[in-house]
Amino acid sequence: MKAFKFLRARTCGEAAQLLAKNADARVHAGGTDLLGRMKERLDTSDVLVSLCDAAGLDQIRVETDGSIWIGARVTLAELAASEACRTFLPTLAEAAGLAASPQLRQRATIAGNLAQQTRCHYFRLATFPCWKRGDDACPVKEAGGVQDTAGIFDGACVSAHPSSVAPVLGSLDAEITVRDAKGPRPVPFDAFWAAPKPGIATDTILGAGDVIEAIRIPPRAAKQYMGYAEVRQKAAFDWALVSCAVRYEIVEGAMHDVRVWFGSVAPAPWRARLAEAALQGGACTDEAAAKAADAALAEARPVAGAAYKEHLARVALRRALADAREGAK
Amino acid sequence: MKPATEPDSPARSKVQMILRVNGESHDVAFVPHKTLLEVLREDMRLTGTKHGCELGECGTCTILVDGVPRLSCLMLGLESDGHDIRTIEGMAGACGAHPLQTAFAELGAAQCGYCTPGFLLAAEAVLARDPTPSRATLVEELGGNLCRCTGYLKIYEAIELAAARMQKGTPDA
Numbered sequence: 001m002k003a004f005k006f007l008r009a010r011t012c013g014e015a016a017q018l019l020a021k022n023a024d025a026r027v028h029a030g031g032t033d034l035l036g037r038m039k040e041r042l043d044t045s046d047v048l049v050s051l052c053d054a055a056g057l058d059q060i061r062v063e064t065d066g067s068i069w070i071g072a073r074v075t076l077a078e079l080a081a082s083e084a085c086r087t088f089l090p091t092l093a094e095a096a097g098l099a100a101s102p103q104l105r106q107r108a109t110i111a112g113n114l115a116q117q118t119r120c121h122y123f124r125l126a127t128f129p130c131w132k133r134g135d136d137a138c139p140v141k142e143a144g145g146v147q148d149t150a151g152i153f154d155g156a157c158v159s160a161h162p163s164s165v166a167p168v169l170g171s172l173d174a175e176i177t178v179r180d181a182k183g184p185r186p187v188p189f190d191a192f193w194a195a196p197k198p199g200i201a202t203d204t205i206l207g208a209g210d211v212i213e214a215i216r217i218p219p220r221a222a223k224q225y226m227g228y229a230e231v232r233q234k235a236a237f238d239w240a241l242v243s244c245a246v247r248y249e250i251v252e253g254a255m256h257d258v259r260v261w262f263g264s265v266a267p268a269p270w271r272a273r274l275a276e277a278a279l280q281g282g283a284c285t286d287e288a289a290a291k292a293a294d295a296a297l298a299e300a301r302p303v304a305g306a307a308y309k310e311h312l313a314r315v316a317l318r319r320a321l322a323d324a325r326e327g328a329k
Numbered sequence: 330m331k332p333a334t335e336p337d338s339p340a341r342s343k344v345q346m347i348l349r350v351n352g353e354s355h356d357v358a359f360v361p362h363k364t365l366l367e368v369l370r371e372d373m374r375l376t377g378t379k380h381g382c383e384l385g386e387c388g389t390c391t392i393l394v395d396g397v398p399r400l401s402c403l404m405l406g407l408e409s410d411g412h413d414i415r416t417i418e419g420m421a422g423a424c425g426a427h428p429l430q431t432a433f434a435e436l437g438a439a440q441c442g443y444c445t446p447g448f449l450l451a452a453e454a455v456l457a458r459d460p461t462p463s464r465a466t467l468v469e470e471l472g473g474n475l476c477r478c479t480g481y482l483k484i485y486e487a488i489e490l491a492a493a494r495m496q497k498g499t500p501d502a
Contacts (some may be wrong), residue, residue: 006361006407031403035364037385052408101473102386103400103451186406236472 001039005047009054012072012213016275019101019209020181022047027211029057029073030107032100033116037271040126042133042201043056050210057213060084066219072111072212075099079110080171089217091228091245095168098230099239111212113165114176114192117201118160118267120149132157134199140303147305148269150242150311153266157196157325164230164243166260166269171226171245180209186216193268201203203268222249225284227324231312240264244308244316246324254281259319260292262313272296275317284325289318348409350375351419353441359406366390366407369416371450377417388474391447392416398473405416417446420453429453438487440478448474451465461492 007022009015019025025047028034047311051057052225057071060082068088070079079085080097100108110205122128122139129135140150140158151160169189176187187205194205226247230240243263248255260275282288293314300310343358350373355407359372366383369375369392381389383402390402391500393415420427429449432438439445450472455470462470476484 001362001364003360003362020423031405032385035403035405039383050408100385101388101389102470103398103473104403106397106399107385107403236469237475323351 001157002004002041002044002120003310004038004045007049009049010055011049011055012211015049015051015054015211016179016181016209017209018049021175022049023208025208027048027051027115029187030075030106030112031107032108033112037117037124040124042124043127044139051211053258061088062088068217070110070192070215070217072248073109075106076108076110077105078107079103079165088159089168089172089226091168091226091247092165092172094228095164095230095243095245095272098240099164110215113163114169114215115202115206115212118149118157118159118203119162123159123201131198132159132196132201138251140305143305147303148239148306149264150303150306150309151264151266151270152297152300152302152306153270155301157267160264160266161193161268162264163269164240164263167243167263168228168245169215169217170261170269171247171259172217175212175218177216177282178206179213180207180211184213189269190271193220196267199276217294220249222251223238224249225324225327227322228318229316229319242316244313244314244320246320248279248284248316248324253283253287255279255284256281260296260317262296267315272317275297275314279321284321286318286322289321290314291319292321339392344407346406346410348373348406348414350414351416352445357406359448361407363406364402365392365404365406365409365414366401368409369401369414372406375416375418379443379446381443385442386475388451389444389447391451391474393450393454396454396457398454400473415450417449420449427453428494429456429488432491432494433484436483436487436490438480438483440476440480443449444474444476444478448476448484452491456488456495460496462488464489483485 007018024045026045028048028050057073059071061069062084076096080093123130129137131138139322145214150158174189176192177184178187230243232238232240245261248258258276258279260272262270277294278292278295345358348355348357359368369378379389381387385400391398392401394412425484
């Protein structure tokens with residue numbers, strides 16, 4: 001691995017100060033994405049600012065107003081095991097517990113899960129050209145065969161954001177607290193993602209001096225129906241090919257305040273607003289799920305090798321809605 | 330440990346650290362960008378921990394950090410400060426092989442053997458939490474360790490045999 005300086009921040013505020021002083025620095029916590037990219041020389045930063053000792057960022061708190069505060073360094077294993085998560089945010093605990101492998105879940109953090117870069121095989125191997133790394137060519141668009149990391153929406157870059165935890169956070173209207181040297185600022189989940197640009201590896205609005213401090217889930221007065229489903233090739237240690245998280249309330253027998261988010265289908269976690277509109281005000285049935293999927297997928301423009309994901313998205317939405325309806329959560 | 334928060338410390342100068350490995354404290358010097366896997370193998374000559382994909386995709390570099398299976402390829406040596414590290418070299422006790430090691434040898438639960446140290450340590454962590462794990466628990470808990478010889482059944486059987494012997498208090502009979 002390339003040599004770097006390793007600076008340990010004692011607080012998130014100190015991390016922001018260190019980032020302001022070191023323009024080329026990267027934020028380190030679990031290292032499961034960053035260190036892999038540094039080994040492959042996809043990232044050649046000279047300085048890591050680590051949150052590994054930063055106070056408080058490993059906590060999950062239920063606040064007095066009922067909102068839930070999740071520190072940036074909370075791991076996927078901690079989310080999956082957390083009593084607060086399992087009780088109030090069961091879809092988040094479920095998605096976190098299904099991700100990766102036991103060892104990776106012990107390291108991978110919620111903030112890193114959002115900020116991770118694409119898992120496109122061509123992006124990850126410096127020997128291939130990549131549009132995101134500044135080349136003209138994109139091997140995925142030219143390749144035949146089945147593409148597991150490609151999405152079905154937004155054609156500028158066909159690689160999909162791989163997180164299955166992110167669509168759940170989207171469905172919960174999570175807010176991301178981002179800190180820089182001037183202080184913290186809340187970023188709505190929708191606004192956290194940046195459209196793909198040539199030569200830009202990151203998929204978020206995080207700038208050079210920014211560090212994620214926490215994820216905040218707003219409180220809800222009414223009973224919440226939450227559902228999650230993912231489709232993947234292997235039972236363990238695999239990425240979702242498509243994931244789907246839904247949340248709604250029931251008002252007089254009809255779905256209200258509906259959220260439908262997909263993972264692994266677009267360069268960012270993808271909010272299916274047309275599906276939400278189709279479901280809003282109706283009953284939660286498999287027929288409604290099919291109509292909502294039609295609405296959501298009307299805009300799909302997959303490369304040939306990822307066209308199968310349209311079907312997987314239909315299946316995932318139907319299962320996620322059934323999961324919510326059955327009220328196990 | 331040398332203060333790593335000092336912004337001017339040159340990236341290539343070594344840091345001196347006390348590492349607690351297999352119950353003993355070791356004074357080790359290494360460059361800050363070395364992974365714990367590299368520190369163990371190259372600076373401490375503990376080559377039982379295997380070097381696989383280096384990206385967290387295979388689990389062969391699994392060690393125990395405070396009793397929890399971790400990937401030494403994705404953890405920096407610097408992060409092991411203050412933690413209790415256990416590698417395969419620390420598994421056999423004064424009385425000989427660990428019951429898991431004995432069972433793996435008896436049942437042929439190692440083929441090429443490259444994944445074996447990681448599996449043994451991950452299995453030890455499972456048994457510490459759940460002395461009589463179901464097969465489903467084993468499959469789930471060992472899901473992060475790949476055996477490219479695909480010898481999974483014998484590995485599960487060996488862990489179950491060791492678990493049964495450890496319950497009876499007869500490590501190798």
